Amino acid sequence: MDRYASRLALHLKSLASDLEIALAGEIGDLTLEQPSSDAGKIASNPTPFPLLPAPGLGETRRYLARYWTYPLRIKWMHADLIHILDHSYAHILLSRRRSKSVVTVHDLLPVMEAQRTGPTLKDRIRGRLLQRVLSGLRSADRWIVPTEWLRGELAQWLQQEDGRIQVIPFGVDDAFFQPPPEPRPDTRRRLGIPGTAFVVLHVGSVGPRKNLPAVMAAVGALRDAGMDAWLLQVGGRFTPEQERDLVSYGIAGCTRQMPDAKEVDLRAAYRAADVLLFPSHYEGFGFPLLEAMASGLPVVTSGAGGLAEVAGDAAVVVGGRETAPYVLAVRRLSQNPAWREQLVRRGVERAHRFRWVETARRTAELYRSLLTEGKK
Numbered sequence: 001m002d003r004y005a006s007r008l009a010l011h012l013k014s015l016a017s018d019l020e021i022a023l024a025g026e027i028g029d030l031t032l033e034q035p036s037s038d039a040g041k042i043a044s045n046p047t048p049f050p051l052l053p054a055p056g057l058g059e060t061r062r063y064l065a066r067y068w069t070y071p072l073r074i075k076w077m078h079a080d081l082i083h084i085l086d087h088s089y090a091h092i093l094l095s096r097r098r099s100k101s102v103v104t105v106h107d108l109l110p111v112m113e114a115q116r117t118g119p120t121l122k123d124r125i126r127g128r129l130l131q132r133v134l135s136g137l138r139s140a141d142r143w144i145v146p147t148e149w150l151r152g153e154l155a156q157w158l159q160q161e162d163g164r165i166q167v168i169p170f171g172v173d174d175a176f177f178q179p180p181p182e183p184r185p186d187t188r189r190r191l192g193i194p195g196t197a198f199v200v201l202h203v204g205s206v207g208p209r210k211n212l213p214a215v216m217a218a219v220g221a222l223r224d225a226g227m228d229a230w231l232l233q234v235g236g237r238f239t240p241e242q243e244r245d246l247v248s249y250g251i252a253g254c255t256r257q258m259p260d261a262k263e264v265d266l267r268a269a270y271r272a273a274d275v276l277l278f279p280s281h282y283e284g285f286g287f288p289l290l291e292a293m294a295s296g297l298p299v300v301t302s303g304a305g306g307l308a309e310v311a312g313d314a315a316v317v318v319g320g321r322e323t324a325p326y327v328l329a330v331r332r333l334s335q336n337p338a339w340r341e342q343l344v345r346r347g348v349e350r351a352h353r354f355r356w357v358e359t360a361r362r363t364a365e366l367y368r369s370l371l372t373e374g375k376k
Helices: 002-015 058-075 087-095 109-114 121-138 148-158 184-191 212-224 240-248 263-272 287-294 307-311 324-335 337-351 356-375
Strands: 081-084 100-104 142-145 165-167 198-203 229-234 255-258 275-278 299-301
Touching: 002 356, 058 087, 058 121, 081 087, 081 356, 087 100, 087 121, 100 356, 109 121, 142 148, 142 356, 148 165, 148 307, 184 263, 198 212, 198 263, 198 287, 212 229, 212 240, 212 275, 212 324, 229 263, 263 287, 275 287, 275 324, 287 299, 287 307, 287 337, 299 307, 299 324, 324 337
Parallel strands: 081 100, 100 142, 142 165, 198 229, 198 275, 229 255, 275 299
Antiparallel strands: none
16 A cells, blocks of 8 residues: 555656645655655645554554544545545545545455454444445545456445446556666575575465465475475565464475565565465455566466456466465476566566556546536
């Protein structure tokens, strides 16, 4: 979400100079480039209300910020148009005045979570808050989604024609097309991975929908076949159960994890690996696919949700939820350098089609269209 917000703000300042744009909150420090607070009429801290209450309150602090402080801040901004960049904050629209509204929908996970509310008091409170999010989401004037697949899913949930849902694909940073400051051998040496090893990379969280068992099984099978295969996981933190799974697959000693990697470390990880394995059960878009392709790394993915649309013909798409096809695909890739190079070429070419400047240009066009519509 930080990447989407920062890249959109960065390019809107030059592509939408006719519009006065203010950021309602601070953008996190995950990304390399941050829009300055005074360029292109983009500003943060637009009201006297702080975004977050005092630190140290943990989960309570996050809930207060999301459902009280942040909506209050935006209510005082008196905007002609409100763009919610993360659909999980759509409840903010319930307290808006007469502003036009746009919500970027990254996936429909809140819909799924609302359907699985548990019996405890905490679950019931969370369920009610999720219902507010969904009510706000339904109230938007327009929705932005990154894939055609997600447009269909959203239209079905909204139970209306998808004419008000606009597909605007996300982009990939130019930095991923360039080698990182740290060379591949140095990254491997820093992580304790042999220079000759075959490294399977997974990027993202490690929740159930990410299908980590398929990743572990693939690495284990490669080692059973006599290859010096290693697993590099970036962005997650293994659960105790997953730690036990690593042992049972026999790969605990040849697994490395970077849970809090900065973007420069992420870029280095793509260049240090031999394949990205991304077998998620559900994704609205899939940034790691584009980042890997731009980095010259072949991709094996499930194609679930919007992944097949993003991958096109530049990745190995494995259908279904069985683990064995992933194992076979990665083994074939490791044994066929010509096929690997073909995928790398296709991947770089495809990644070049996804540009943040185009994302911002089309978003600005939507803003102008809505604002003009509001004056009629």
